Amino acid sequence: MTNNTNILKNLFSNQVPIKLTNTISRQKETFIPINSNKVTIYCCGVTVYDLCHLGHARSYIVWDVLRRYLIWQGYEVTYVQNFTDIDDKIIERASKEDCSMEEVSNKNIVAFQEDMNKLNILPADKMPRATKCLDSIREMIEELVENDHAYAIDGNVYFDVKNYKNYGKLSGRNLDQQQLNAEGRITKDQTSNKKNVFDFALWKKSKKDEPSFSSPWGAGRPGWHIECSAMVKKELGETIDIHLGGGDLIFPHHENEIAQSEAVNNKELANYWLHNGMVNVGGKKMSKSLGNFTTIRSLLNSGVSPMTLRLFILQAHYRKPIDFTKEAIDAAASGWKKINEALNLGITYNFSKSSEPSFEPKNTEKDSKKFIYSEELIGLRTDFIFALNDDLNTSSGLAIIFQLAKSIRSLANKIEPNSIEKLTKCEKQQIKQQWALLEELTESIGFKAEKIERASQAFADEEKILSYINERKLAKENHDFQQADKIRDLLGTMGIELIDKPGGATDWIKK
Numbered sequence: 001m002t003n004n005t006n007i008l009k010n011l012f013s014n015q016v017p018i019k020l021t022n023t024i025s026r027q028k029e030t031f032i033p034i035n036s037n038k039v040t041i042y043c044c045g046v047t048v049y050d051l052c053h054l055g056h057a058r059s060y061i062v063w064d065v066l067r068r069y070l071i072w073q074g075y076e077v078t079y080v081q082n083f084t085d086i087d088d089k090i091i092e093r094a095s096k097e098d099c100s101m102e103e104v105s106n107k108n109i110v111a112f113q114e115d116m117n118k119l120n121i122l123p124a125d126k127m128p129r130a131t132k133c134l135d136s137i138r139e140m141i142e143e144l145v146e147n148d149h150a151y152a153i154d155g156n157v158y159f160d161v162k163n164y165k166n167y168g169k170l171s172g173r174n175l176d177q178q179q180l181n182a183e184g185r186i187t188k189d190q191t192s193n194k195k196n197v198f199d200f201a202l203w204k205k206s207k208k209d210e211p212s213f214s215s216p217w218g219a220g221r222p223g224w225h226i227e228c229s230a231m232v233k234k235e236l237g238e239t240i241d242i243h244l245g246g247g248d249l250i251f252p253h254h255e256n257e258i259a260q261s262e263a264v265n266n267k268e269l270a271n272y273w274l275h276n277g278m279v280n281v282g283g284k285k286m287s288k289s290l291g292n293f294t295t296i297r298s299l300l301n302s303g304v305s306p307m308t309l310r311l312f313i314l315q316a317h318y319r320k321p322i323d324f325t326k327e328a329i330d331a332a333a334s335g336w337k338k339i340n341e342a343l344n345l346g347i348t349y350n351f352s353k354s355s356e357p358s359f360e361p362k363n364t365e366k367d368s369k370k371f372i373y374s375e376e377l378i379g380l381r382t383d384f385i386f387a388l389n390d391d392l393n394t395s396s397g398l399a400i401i402f403q404l405a406k407s408i409r410s411l412a413n414k415i416e417p418n419s420i421e422k423l424t425k426c427e428k429q430q431i432k433q434q435w436a437l438l439e440e441l442t443e444s445i446g447f448k449a450e451k452i453e454r455a456s457q458a459f460a461d462e463e464k465i466l467s468y469i470n471e472r473k474l475a476k477e478n479h480d481f482q483q484a485d486k487i488r489d490l491l492g493t494m495g496i497e498l499i500d501k502p503g504g505a506t507d508w509i510k511k
C-alpha cells in the first residue's frame, strides 16, 4: 500500500461513522448519540440465583467491547447494568439452601463480580439492584395505573397490552402471533383474572411465606420487566442511546420494557437496540436440561484462559450464534498464544510508551494516547477502525491484530535474550511502533497480556531456535561459514546443540 493511500485513509477514518444494527429497524444505522459525545447505555443484567454461564460471558464480553471501543473513539460512556435480586428462582434457591433471598443474591453478586473481573470486563458505572429501587418501581406502576395502561386486580397489577397501540414494535409480533407464544415468563404464575392472556404482571401479590414488599396494592413484589424500565429512568433518563441484551430478551422482556416506559414517558425508551446471538454447544442450544451447560468458573478452572475465551467470542460477529466446541476453543487458544507472545515481548524488552521518546503523544483533542506511527501502521490502525465501525466487526479487527503480532514475533526472532541492541536502529524503531499499536488495538477491545506459562515459553523458544537454524542454513548456502559457526555457538550458549543430518536438515536437542 502506498503512503498516499494510507494518508487518505487516515484523513477519512474520523469521518467514517460508527454503524450499528438496530433491532428495531432491522438495519445498520449510523450511530448518533443524543448528547454530542456523551453516550448512555443500559444492559440487562443477571438474575442472581446461580453462577454465570457461557451465555453471560458472551453477552458481557461483546458489550464490554462496544463500551471500550466507544470510549477509545472519544465518547464519554455511562453504562448501567442491573441485578435482578427478586425472582421466583432466587426464592426457590433460598428455600433449598435454607437461607434468605438476600443471602442467595449477595453470594451470587460477589461471584458475578469475580467472574467479570477475571474476564477483564469493565464494571458498570452503576449496578442497581431491584430491591434497592422499589420506590421508583412503585412510582412507575402507579403512573401506569393512573393513565389506564395498567389495572389492579386482587393484589396484582397488570399491564394492559391491548390498550397500548405500539405493542410489538421491537419484536415485530402482533397479538395474534403472540397467541402461539403465550407460554414462559409472560404468563407464568399468573391467575386467570387478567383481562387478556398477554397482559403481564407489574406487581405480583406474594404467596404465603414468600418475601414481600409493601405497596398501594398490597404486599407483593415487582414483575421482572418493570424493574428495568424503572432503573433506566432513574439512572439514565427517559430516553437512552443504547439498550443492550441477549437475543432471547427481545420478546417478551424488551418488548414489555418499551411498552411500560413509553406508556409513561411518551418518549422512545432507547434509540438503538442491540442484541447478541446465542451460544450453542456442539450445535445444540445450551441449556441446563440438556446437560451441556458450562459455567464461566468451570471453564476457566479447566485451564482455558480468560483471553482465550474473549478471542473465541470475538472471532464471530456479535449478532450471530456461536458454537462452543473443544476444537473451537483449542483454535482460539493457539490464536491467543500468538497475540499474547507478541504482547509479552514488549513487556520483556520494555517497549513501554513512557520510556520511548519516539512515542510522544500527538495531543489530539480526542485521544491523548495516540502515538506517532509509520504510514503503514497508520493504515493498519485505520483499517481496524473501519472494521469496528462497521457494526463491530471484531473478526476483521482481529485479522489486523494477528498481522501485527506475526510481524512483531518475526522481528523479535532476531533478538538474542536481553539484547535488543542487536537489531538495527530501523528494526528497533519498527518493532517498538508495531508493539505500541498492538497494545493500543488489543486494549481497545479488552485484551490484556497474560503471563506466559512454561509450556508456551518453550513454544516461543522453539520458534526462535528454528529461525536461527534457518538463518544458519542460509549462511551455509551462501558459503558464509563464519556466520554459520557464529549461530551454532550462539545456540550453544543458549544450551542448544545442533545435529546436522544427511541431506542438509538440522535437528536440535537441549544440552
Ligand SMILES: [Zn+2]
Pocket: 043, 044, 045, 228, 253, 257
Ligand atoms: Zn432488562
